[in-house]
Structures are given as C-alpha cells and as structure tokens.
Amino acid sequence: MKRRTAIGLGVAAPLLASRRARAACPELRGTGDLVVVVERARGSVLIAETTGRTVLGRVEGLGDLSHGSLVFSRDARFAFVFGRDGGLSKVDLLERRLVGRILQAGNAIGGAISQDGRLVAVANYEPGGVRLFDSATLGPLAEVAAVGSDGKRSKVVGLVDTAEGGFAFTLYDSGEIWLLDPSDLSAPRITRFAGIGSLPYDANVTPDGRFYLAGLFGEDGIVLLDLWHVEAGPRRILDGYGRGEAPLPVYKMPHLEGRGAAGEHLLLPAVGRHEVLVVDKRSWQEVARIPTPGQPVFVVVRPDGREAWVSLAHPHNGKVAILDLERLEPAGTLSPGRAILHLEFTPRGEQVWLSARDDDRVVVLDTRRREVLASLPADKPSGIFSTARAHRIGS
Amino acid sequence: MKRRTAIGLGVAAPLLASRRARAACPELRGTGDLVVVVERARGSVLIAETTGRTVLGRVEGLGDLSHGSLVFSRDARFAFVFGRDGGLSKVDLLERRLVGRILQAGNAIGGAISQDGRLVAVANYEPGGVRLFDSATLGPLAEVAAVGSDGKRSKVVGLVDTAEGGFAFTLYDSGEIWLLDPSDLSAPRITRFAGIGSLPYDANVTPDGRFYLAGLFGEDGIVLLDLWHVEAGPRRILDGYGRGEAPLPVYKMPHLEGRGAAGEHLLLPAVGRHEVLVVDKRSWQEVARIPTPGQPVFVVVRPDGREAWVSLAHPHNGKVAILDLERLEPAGTLSPGRAILHLEFTPRGEQVWLSARDDDRVVVLDTRRREVLASLPADKPSGIFSTARAHRIGS
Numbered sequence: 001m002k003r004r005t006a007i008g009l010g011v012a013a014p015l016l017a018s019r020r021a022r023a024a025c026p027e028l029r030g031t032g033d034l035v036v037v038v039e040r041a042r043g044s045v046l047i048a049e050t051t052g053r054t055v056l057g058r059v060e061g062l063g064d065l066s067h068g069s070l071v072f073s074r075d076a077r078f079a080f081v082f083g084r085d086g087g088l089s090k091v092d093l094l095e096r097r098l099v100g101r102i103l104q105a106g107n108a109i110g111g112a113i114s115q116d117g118r119l120v121a122v123a124n125y126e127p128g129g130v131r132l133f134d135s136a137t138l139g140p141l142a143e144v145a146a147v148g149s150d151g152k153r154s155k156v157v158g159l160v161d162t163a164e165g166g167f168a169f170t171l172y173d174s175g176e177i178w179l180l181d182p183s184d185l186s187a188p189r190i191t192r193f194a195g196i197g198s199l200p201y202d203a204n205v206t207p208d209g210r211f212y213l214a215g216l217f218g219e220d221g222i223v224l225l226d227l228w229h230v231e232a233g234p235r236r237i238l239d240g241y242g243r244g245e246a247p248l249p250v251y252k253m254p255h256l257e258g259r260g261a262a263g264e265h266l267l268l269p270a271v272g273r274h275e276v277l278v279v280d281k282r283s284w285q286e287v288a289r290i291p292t293p294g295q296p297v298f299v300v301v302r303p304d305g306r307e308a309w310v311s312l313a314h315p316h317n318g319k320v321a322i323l324d325l326e327r328l329e330p331a332g333t334l335s336p337g338r339a340i341l342h343l344e345f346t347p348r349g350e351q352v353w354l355s356a357r358d359d360d361r362v363v364v365l366d367t368r369r370r371e372v373l374a375s376l377p378a379d380k381p382s383g384i385f386s387t388a389r390a391h392r393i394g395s
Numbered sequence: 396m397k398r399r400t401a402i403g404l405g406v407a408a409p410l411l412a413s414r415r416a417r418a419a420c421p422e423l424r425g426t427g428d429l430v431v432v433v434e435r436a437r438g439s440v441l442i443a444e445t446t447g448r449t450v451l452g453r454v455e456g457l458g459d460l461s462h463g464s465l466v467f468s469r470d471a472r473f474a475f476v477f478g479r480d481g482g483l484s485k486v487d488l489l490e491r492r493l494v495g496r497i498l499q500a501g502n503a504i505g506g507a508i509s510q511d512g513r514l515v516a517v518a519n520y521e522p523g524g525v526r527l528f529d530s531a532t533l534g535p536l537a538e539v540a541a542v543g544s545d546g547k548r549s550k551v552v553g554l555v556d557t558a559e560g561g562f563a564f565t566l567y568d569s570g571e572i573w574l575l576d577p578s579d580l581s582a583p584r585i586t587r588f589a590g591i592g593s594l595p596y597d598a599n600v601t602p603d604g605r606f607y608l609a610g611l612f613g614e615d616g617i618v619l620l621d622l623w624h625v626e627a628g629p630r631r632i633l634d635g636y637g638r639g640e641a642p643l644p645v646y647k648m649p650h651l652e653g654r655g656a657a658g659e660h661l662l663l664p665a666v667g668r669h670e671v672l673v674v675d676k677r678s679w680q681e682v683a684r685i686p687t688p689g690q691p692v693f694v695v696v697r698p699d700g701r702e703a704w705v706s707l708a709h710p711h712n713g714k715v716a717i718l719d720l721e722r723l724e725p726a727g728t729l730s731p732g733r734a735i736l737h738l739e740f741t742p743r744g745e746q747v748w749l750s751a752r753d754d755d756r757v758v759v760l761d762t763r764r765r766e767v768l769a770s771l772p773a774d775k776p777s778g779i780f781s782t783a784r785a786h787r788i789g790s
Contacts, residue, residue: 025420025421026420026423028421028423028489028490029470029472029489030426030468030470030471030472030473030488030489031425031426031427031470031471032426032427032467032468032469032470032471032472032782032785032786033469033470033471033512034470049470050469051469051470051512072427073425073427074427074428074445074446074741074743075424075425075426075427075428075429075444075446076425076426076427076428076471077424077425077427078425093425094423094424094425095423115743115744115745116745117428117446163698163699163701163743163744164763165745165763208658208698208699208700208701209699210699210700210701228701228721263603263659263676264658264659264677281658282659303558303603303788304558304603304604304605304788305603305605306558306603306605306623326623346469347785347786347787348469348510348558348786348787348788349510349558349788350510350511350560368559368560387427388783388786390427390742391427391742391743391783391786392742392743393698393699393743393744
C-alpha cells in the first residue's frame with residue numbers, strides 16, 4: 001500500500017508540475033477581436049471578444065470613468081484608459097489586469113496615442129493643458145500648459161493624434177486650436193490658432209487625419225482646419241450648424257465622431273435638433289439633413305459606408321436610428337435596450353455592439369438582419385472600444 | 396551536509412517548476428503590430444513586428460509560394476497562406492508554427508476570408524473554381540466549380556470577400572463575374588454575370604466593399620460592378636485603360652490593389668505604360684495620369700491618403716515612385732533596394748515595409764523622412780502583409 005502510494009506520487013509529481021505550468025500560462029490569444037467596455041459607475045472595464053461574443057474578464061480600480069474613454073497600444077495588447085478624475089490607467093488585455101496607474105491631473109476629458117505608439121497624451125481640464133507620457137512606463141515626458149490668449153489656463157477638449165506624428169487639440173475657454181509637434185520632447189513645438197470662436201466644446205479629425213473640426217457651443221458653425229495646409233489657418237463652415245436663434249434644449253452635447261465620415265460625406269449630429277447634417281467634403285456645404293427620432297449623440301458609420309447608426313439623447317435614448325447613406329434618408333429605428341450610450345461596429349461591420357446602461361447589458365446585433373446575437377451582462381456600460389482602433393488615425 | 400542538500404532541494408524544486416512553467420509558456424503578446432513576409436523561393440514566411448522592427452521567427456513547409464498571398468483570422472492570431480501549388484496553410488503567429496496544411500487543388504492563385512471570419516475561400520486554376528474551408532479546422536465545406544457559359548471550368552482570379560458576407564470572383568477563361576452567397580453551405584447561391592469582356596486577369600474591391608473592378612487583358616477597359624446594385628449588372632469604364640492599340644511590352648501584369656483608393660479617387664496602374672491612372676469615383680472618368688519611372692505594379696495609398704507609393708516592373712524594380720495625391724503629380728523616387736516586389740504601410744502610416752528580393756532584405760522606411768529605419772534579412776521576400784488587414788473588407 002505504502003509502495004503504491006509512493007509510486008503514485010512519483011507519477012503524480014511531474015503531472016502536477018505540468019498542470020501547474022499550464023495553469024501558470026496566461027491564455028495565448030490574438031488581440032484582433034477584442035472589445036473593451038467602460039463600466040462607468042463601477043470604475044472598471046470589461047474585456048470581451050467578438051468571435052464567440054463572450055466576456056473574458058473585468059479589470060477594476062480605474063477610478064471615475066464618467067465620460068471614460070481609451071486608446072490602444074499599437075500591438076493591441078494594452079488599453080490606456082482616461083478617467084474623469086485625471087487618472088491614466090494602463091490595462092493589459094491578455095493578463096486582464098491593471099499594469100500601471102497614475103493620477104496625472106485633477107480633472108481630465110480624454111486622450112490620444114501618437115502615430116508611432118510611443119506617446120500617450122491626455123487632455124486636462126484642471127489644470128488645463130496636455131500632458132505627454134511614455135506608453136511603456138507611464139513616465140511623464142512633457143507638459144503643455146494651455147495658456148490662451150486671455151492669459152489663463154484653458155480646459156482642453158478634442159485632443160487627437162494626427163497623421164503627421166503630432167497632436168491637435170482645442171482650448172475650450174479661450175477658443176483656440178493648437179497643434180503639438182512632439183519631435184523634441186524637451187521643447188514641444190506648438191502652433192496656435194486663436195480666435196476660432198466661442199466655447200468650442202468638442203473636436204475631432206477625419207479618418208485620414210486631414211481635417212480637424214471643432215464644434216462651437218457659444219455660437220453657430222463648425223471650425224475647420226486643414227492639417228495639410230495649416231498655413232491657411234482655420235475657417236468657419238456651416239453657419240447653420242449649432243443651436244440657432246431659437247434653440248431647443250440640449251439634453252446631451254453630441255460628439256464629433258471621427259467615424260462620421262463616409263465617402264464624400266461627413267455626418268454631423270445637429271445640436272439640440274432631431275437631425276443629422278450631411279456635409280460634402282469637397283465644398284464643405286450642407287447637402288442634406290436626415291431626421292432622427294431624438295437628438296443625435298453618436299453618429300457612427302458602418303464600416304462599408306452604406307449606413308450610419310445613431311445613438312440619441314434622453315428621453316429618446318432607448319432608440320437607435322439607422323440612416324441610409326446612399327439615399328440620405330432614415331432607414332429604420334431599433335429599440336435594442338434602455339439608455340443606449342454608445343455603439344461600436346466590429347471592424348468589418350458584420351456586428352454592432354451597443355451599451356444599454358439601464359439594462360446593465362451590452363447588446364450585440366447582426367447589422368444586416370438587425371437581430372440580437374448576444375446580450376452580455378455589464379455594470380452600467382458606456383463606451384465600447386474595438387482593438388481595431390489601434391490601427392486608426394485619430395482614434 | 397546532507398541536510399543542507401535536502402533543504403536546498405526543497406527550495407529548488409518549486410523554483411525549478413516555476414522556471415519550467417515560464418519556459419513552457421509561449422511568449423504572450425498582442426498581435427496588432429505583426430507583419431508576415433512571404434519568402435517565395437524557400438516556401439516559408441517570416442513573422443516580424445513593427446514596434447521594435449525585428450523578425451520574431453520563420454515558419455517553413457508552406458510549399459510553392461510564388462505569387463503567395465495570405466489573409467488573417469479575425470483575431471489576428473492566424474494567417475491562412477495560399478500557395479501556387481494549391482496548398483492552404485494555417486500558421487499560428489504566436490506559437491510560430493504550422494498548425495494545418497492541405498493541398499486543396501492542383502494550382503491556385505489566392506484567397507479570401509469571409510466577413511465573419513468563419514470561411515476561408517480559395518481561387519483555383521486547376522481544377523478551376525472556388526473552394527470553401529472552415530477557418531478553424533481547414534475542413535472542406537463547399538465547392539463551386541467555375542463552369543462558364545462556354546461549358547468549361549475556368550480559372551478563377553480576383554477572389555475577394557464583400558461587405559455583405561459573401562465573395563466575388565472572376566472567371567478568367569470565360570470572362571464572367573460571379574457572386575457567391577455562402578449562407579447555405581449545402582447549396583451556395585451564385586449570381587452570374589457573363590460576357591464581361593476578354594480575359595479578365597485580376598480584380599479587386601474598393602475598401603468599402605462596394606465597387607468590384609476587373610481588369611481585362613484581352614481588350615481595353617475596366618469592368619465595374621456596384622455590389623450595392625447588382626441588379627444593374629457590370630458596366631465598362633475607362634476604355635482608354637489597357638494595352639491600347641500600340642501596346643508596349645508588359646513586363647509584369649499590374650495588380651488591382653484595393654488599397655488604391657484615396658478619398659474621391661481610385662488609382663490604377665496602367666498596363667504596359669509608365670503611368671498611374673487617377674479615376675474619379677463619382678463619375679468613373681479618368682481625371683489624371685501621373686507619370687512613373689517604369690511600369691507600375693502595386694499602387695499603394697499611404698493610410699492618410701496624401702501619397703501613393705508605387706512598385707515598378709523589371710527593369711525598373713529597384714525604384715519606388717511616390718505620388719502626391721493632392722496635386723496628382725510625382726513626388727519623388729526612391730531606390731530602397733534591388734527588385735522591390737511589394738510594399739506595405741503600417742496601419743497608421745508612419746512606416747513602410749518593402750521587400751527587396753535580390754538583396755534578401757526587407758527594408759523599413761520612415762514614410763515622412765524617407766529614411767531607413769531597419770533592414771532585416773529575409774530569403775527572397777515577396778508579399779508583406781500587416782495583421783491590420785484582419786480588420787479590412789476585401790483584404
């Protein structure tokens with residue numbers, strides 16, 4: 001009996017070691033089909049995958065994620081999560097753990113990653129400005145205080161990376177667009193455009209990285225800067241864009257989504273109105289307005305450019321509007337859940353993932369059949385981010 | 396002494412197990428920054444990464460890779476490599492080994508992966524047709540014999556996935572375009588367009604998956620099929636495109652590269668001539684011809700759409716032409732190596748990777764400074780494929 005036990009142990013020991021070895025190995029997988037879902041109230045993110053449509057895990061301890069957003073490392077292994085509390089967190093999507101976290105400001109609104117993937121930039125409200133960090137270590141590299149022409153530090157909005165290796169951002173308080181060239185980190189070069197208009201509330205760049213557009217809250221119109229010809233300076237387009245003379249109440253400021261570009265058109269959510277503006281990218285003239293069953297918030301073009309799917313502000317945020325981008329007319333309305341805060345297509349467009357905050361669910365739809373493929377539990381989900389963004393300019 | 400040894404062993408055993416465990420774990424890494432380089436003569440691929448610009452490893456045993464191409468799984472972990480010998484090989488980019496290989500035909504020319512990632516399709520010359528395989532197992536799922544209106548099996552070229560979940564391909568011998576809807580694999584639905592013109596030698600689809608274009612070798616012109624309106628059928632555009640009445644010798648047939656789309660324009664390599672045609676995507680009229688220092692082969696648009704980089708046919712294949720896509724004129728010529736067979740931008744465009752076959756090198760350039768960042772040994776490299784293609788329609 002004793003001998004058999006001893007033999008048994010002799011066999012078991014290597015087996016055990018081998019089992020331990022396998023258990024010690026984190027799951028080997030590609031990172032091309034991952035999505036990260038912000039759980040705003042809980043201060044966590046879910047990591048999910050779009051092939052089997054399952055949640056792989058949760059990473060907690062990311063602070064205040066109201067208006068939380070994130071960007072990906074160039075290898076799509078890490079997410080850099082920007083919290084409202086000024087937190088910058090680095091999440092390993094494979095080991096599914098927090099690998100770094102700093103509180104880099106008192107109040108922040110988002111960020112970007114440089115074209116080469118080395119620099120993470122954060123847009124700060126308090127103190128106003130942009131700070132640059134090493135994407136490998138989160139070590140601080142440079143700070144640009146956004147002191148506007150009024151002599152005060154301004155809140156920074158609309159921070160994006162550009163195709164020229166730099167960043168563009170907008171000073172909310174003083175109404176300026178700044179370009180940041182980080183080639184020399186000891187003295188980042190700044191190009192300033194002051195007097196662009198009153199209270200630019202958000203900005204973004206077209207998917208090619210060429211046109212930087214800022215929306216104004218203090219007056220009507222959009223500010224357009226052609227980054228291929230910065231010498232020409234910013235100009236005003238779409239004077240009819242904005243709250244107008246008899247403004248509707250604005251329940252939620254729309255986002256200027258870079259993904260709102262489709263072929264020759266750019267789609268802009270009207271401010272306060274129940275419509276999406278269609279703008280010709282050659283003339284920058286409005287060519288159509290497509291009605292929506294509520295105030296549009298995110299206007300997201302399906303990857304094939306044939307449709308846009310639009311999330312709506314309260315009290316219509318249980319609906320999602322679908323627009324036909326060839327006919328420039330409505331193509332249907334869905335009711336996929338309560339309080340749809342964000343939506344993200346898989347990169348080739350066959351699925352769309354939607355955050356239904358008040359259902360504590362992420363709903364996945366087949367985009368052609370508009371049928372539910374999966375409904376995944378999530379704690380007050382907001383932003384959804386596909387790792388395919390790692391490969392995009394202005395993401 | 397004996398006791399100390401025993402204690403020593405007691406400590407060492409778990410350490411050893413832990414070390415073994417670590418050694419047994421394949422390297423954990425994201426797959427967003429990988430490129431796969433075809434080594435055509437050796438029948439192998441190199442797996443490299445664009446962050447540190449190093450070669451990670453080589454996978455051999457892939458058969459005849461002349462005209463070798465590949466597509467990626469949706470998670471960007473696997474490459475499906477199409478060999479000239481009809482071989483279909485599945486390569487694990489993380490473990491860097493061949494995980495599956497079948498000889499599915501006698502002679503093949505390329506393939507595609509479905510929008511949902513489940514189906515790998517191969518275009519075959521001998522016997523002519525398309526075969527569909529399970530991307531997980533490489534098990535056969537369906538075969539479409541390309542029997543044209545002449546009653547014979549035709550060689551198949553220009554096989555691409557489309558945004559509607561299907562595939563498009565072209566029958567070389569009988570001059571037809573077929574659409575394949577694989578919703579029911581027991582009886583794939585085929586839509587046929589016969590009589591499109593003589594000897595369509597290659598075809599591709601625009602990055603949005605909408606316009607399928609086939610080039611003709613037997614006569615001038617390009618065949619255009621709008622996949623949003625297949626009921627309208629194919630039509631002929633660009634009657635001036637082709638070898639023309641007094642043809643130059645054609646040293647290498649150009650490729651119709653899906654990536655040749657930039658904003659409102661489509662770029663087409665002229666056949667036999669030293670120029671690239673610029674076509675307006677609204678009117679499908681030629682708007683410019685940009686001269687190149689040789690016959691263009693691959694016309695690849697930089698991700699920001701500001702430039703196209705063009706590889707050239709023998710005897711000019713030591714040069715790469717750069718075109719300014721705003722001015723529609725030449726913007727320089729580089730000589731990055733001998734026999735440049737292919738080039739691939741990193742997805743956000745800051746680097747370009749070029750195969751210099753006769754130097755046995757892959758050369759990496761900074762696209763803005765046009766300076767060499769790295770020169771990596773490779774055995775007669777040809778096609779270079781970034782994993783970002785996993786996320787693209789028609790890749």
